[in-house]
Amino acid sequence: MDEVLSYSYSSTRNVFKNNPVNMKQMINKEVEVKYDSKKIVGTVYTIDPVSNMVALMIKNKNNNIDMHLILGPHIESLKLIGPSEFIMEDIFKDKNVIELADEEKSCRRKKLKLWLQSNMIPIIEEGDILKLKDVLTIQPPYGFNDCVSENEIILEKIQNLIVAMNKQK
Template structure:
């Protein structure tokens, strides 16, 4: 059981991640679920409850949290389910040849637009500050620099669909 939730801080909150918890909030409210994450700014708690065919998400605002009690640890299956439930659906069904073609097409498009890009295994590294992962769509870009992220995503979106390298590939 933990009181003074918002005073704990991120390092202590990590002990509650991937655990089934009971959260007591103001006005004698009680919420139960698997703790997915805690917002580091507001101390808000994100709880997940798995239902048949999906999951429900509940956010308990940090200022309202009075106590958090761990009910049980997640087993390996539950931890994996928590980790992957809200990730974007990847195109894992693409064969390696198709992924290689997509990676090459994006690489050539960026080079054509004078963007420094290099292949690093399955990833494309752009200007040392952005990574593009398979299947190489705008939403597969990752960078802490929001300006560069937005510009590269827009550039990928403007790539002509008639690009001979990717004709018929749906990239």
């Protein structure tokens, strides 16, 4: 494939010369990066369009993934090789996540919903997700770490209620 991005670091800011569309096309693709007279091949996790830093994922000898950060000023060229062998969703998937059967998921959701409502929390169901207005969501498997909210006070109160419910078993 043709070279998609070419770097030539100068004292002027490259941010005004970069093409973010081309940079985005590189994400989750295998590339060859030349920097400091070295060559490295890996999968692009992300590219910072301001600093031109590239985060590459490379499989090591133990079949684990190493993350290499290459700073923009050191990059001489970035060449697209092709599709990646990695599936991003699988790489960062939590290995401790419990996969539940639909029946178990439904039972947990109903139990938590009833518990929160008995504690005067106006929780509603939207598919598999429990919601408190637009402030908080609780996703399967409906545990302490499955609560998401930007409001730390509400998040803490709901998490404390979940802990109390689990202690009550």
